[in-house]
Amino acid sequence: MATEVPMFQHNIKQANQLLRSAVPLMAKLDIPPTPYNYGIWYEYASNRNPQFNQVVDRALRRFGGLPAFVSQELFNEFLLPEEFHHAHRQEPALRELTTTLETDTKNISIELDSFNRNLRASKAALTNAKEATQIEQIALLLEQGAFKASQAVDTFSSALQSAQEELATLRSELLDAKKNTELDSMTLLANEKGFERSLFSMIPYAEDDLTLLLIDIDNLGLVNKEYGNKAGTSLIRYIAKLLHALLPDNGFIARLKGGRFAMLLSETELSVASQLAESIRNKVSIQKIRYKNTKVLFRQVTVSVGVATLFGDESPNELVQRSLHYLMYAKRSGKNQIAHHE
Ligand SMILES: Nc1nc2c(ncn2[C@@H]2O[C@H](COP(=O)(O)OP(=O)(O)OP(=O)(O)O)[C@@H](O)[C@H]2O)c(=O)[nH]1
Numbered sequence: 001m002a003t004e005v006p007m008f009q010h011n012i013k014q015a016n017q018l019l020r021s022a023v024p025l026m027a028k029l030d031i032p033p034t035p036y037n038y039g040i041w042y043e044y045a046s047n048r049n050p051q052f053n054q055v056v057d058r059a060l061r062r063f064g065g066l067p068a069f070v071s072q073e074l075f076n077e078f079l080l081p082e083e084f085h086h087a088h089r090q091e092p093a094l095r096e097l098t099t100t101l102e103t104d105t106k107n108i109s110i111e112l113d114s115f116n117r118n119l120r121a122s123k124a125a126l127t128n129a130k131e132a133t134q135i136e137q138i139a140l141l142l143e144q145g146a147f148k149a150s151q152a153v154d155t156f157s158s159a160l161q162s163a164q165e166e167l168a169t170l171r172s173e174l175l176d177a178k179k180n181t182e183l184d185s186m187t188l189l190a191n192e193k194g195f196e197r198s199l200f201s202m203i204p205y206a207e208d209d210l211t212l213l214l215i216d217i218d219n220l221g222l223v224n225k226e227y228g229n230k231a232g233t234s235l236i237r238y239i240a241k242l243l244h245a246l247l248p249d250n251g252f253i254a255r256l257k258g259g260r261f262a263m264l265l266s267e268t269e270l271s272v273a274s275q276l277a278e279s280i281r282n283k284v285s286i287q288k289i290r291y292k293n294t295k296v297l298f299r300q301v302t303v304s305v306g307v308a309t310l311f312g313d314e315s316p317n318e319l320v321q322r323s324l325h326y327l328m329y330a331k332r333s334g335k336n337q338i339a340h341h342e
Contacts, residue, residue, distance in 0.1 A: 021045035029065065036071040039079050052078045059204035061313035073201055104155065111152035118145040184255045186233065187240035195254035195262050199316045202266055210266055210310040211273035214323040215243065215280060217259030218302045218335040227298065231291040235259070235298065238289055246280055270309040270340060277305040277338040285336055302336035
C-alpha cells in the first residue's frame with residue numbers, strides 16, 4: 001500500500017512548505033519529533049493520500065494521540081517502499097554491515113586501481129628497458145603489486161562471506177526474538193503481547209467491524225482440583241488447538257492467561273461474530289475430552305464467551321473492557337454461554 005510518490009521525491013521548495021505545515025501540526029498535537037513522526041506528519045500535511053489521512057485521523061481519535069509503535073506501523077505501511085519493510089527492523093546491524101562492506105569495497109578498488117596503474121607503468125617501462133637488472137626490478141614491482149591486490153581480494157571475499165553469515169544470523173535472531181516475546185510457549189499461540197500488537201495494528205484500519213471474542217474455559221480451577229494441574233494444562237492446550245482450528249481466515253488468536261483466549265476478527269459484524277462464538281461454545285461443549293496421560297475422561301468441558309465490536313472512536317482498551325464485561329456477564333448467568341450487546 002506504499003504511496004505512488006514517496007515523500008522524498010518532492011522538490012526542495014515543496015518540501016519546505018510541507019515541513020512548515022507539518023511542524024505546527026506536530027506541536028499542536030504534542031507529537032514527539034522522531035523521524036517516524038516527521039515522516040507521518042509531512043505526508044499528512046501533503047494531503048495527497050486521503051486513505052492515509054483517514055487512518056491517521058481515526059488512530060488519533062481512538063488512541064487520543066499517536067503511540068510510537070503506531071507511528072512506526074503507519075510509516076512502514078504507507079511511506080516505506082516495499083523492499084525496506086522487513087530490513088528496517090534490523091537497521092542498526094544492517095547499517096554496520098553495509099558500512100563494513102562499503103569500506104572493504106573502497107579498499108579493494110584502491111588496491112586494484114593502484115595495481116592497474118602499476119601494470120600500465122610497468123608495460124611502458126618494459127618497452128624502454130634495456131638491461132636485465134631493470135627488467136628484474138620491474139618484475140619485482142609487479143610481483144609486489146599482484147601480491148597486495150590478491151590480499152585485498154582475499155580480504156574482500158572473506159568480508160563478503162562473513163557478511164553473508166551475519167545476515168543469516170540476524171535473520172534467525174529476528175525470528176527467535178519475535179517468537180520469544182510474542183509467543184505463548186504452552187499453546188504456541190500468540191501471547192498477550194502478541195495480541196496487543198495485533199489489536200493496536202488493526203484498530204486504525206477498522207471501521208465499526210472489528211470484533212473481539214474473549215473465550216474462557218469454565219471452572220478451570222475445579223478441573224485442576226479434580227484431575228490435577230497437569231491435566232488442567234493439557235486441557236488448555238486441547239482447547240487452544242480446537243480454537244485455532246475454528247479460526248476464520250480474517251481472524252487472530254492469542255492465549256491471554258490461564259484458560260482465557262482472545263479472538264480478533266477483522267471486518268466481522270457483531271451478528272456474524274456472535275454466530276461464530278455460539279458455534280465455538282457448542283463445539284467445545286459436545287467434545288469428549290480425555291486426559292492423554294491417564295486416559296481419564298474429563299467431565300463436560302465448557303467455555304463462556306464475551307463478544308464486542310469496535311464502536312465509534314473506542315480505544316483498544318475500551319474494546320477489551322467491553323468484551324470482558326460481556327464475558328463476566330456470561331459467567332454470572334451460569335457459564336457455557338455467550339454474551340454480547342444488543
Ligand atoms: N492447569 C493450569 N491451571 C492454570 C493455569 N493458569 C491458570 N490456571 C488456573 O486457572 C484457574 C483460573 O481461575 P478463574 O479464571 O478465576 O476461575 P475458573 O476456575 O476458571 O472459573 P470461571 O472462570 O469462573 O469459570 C485458577 O485456578 C488458576 O490456578 C495453567 O497454566 N495451567
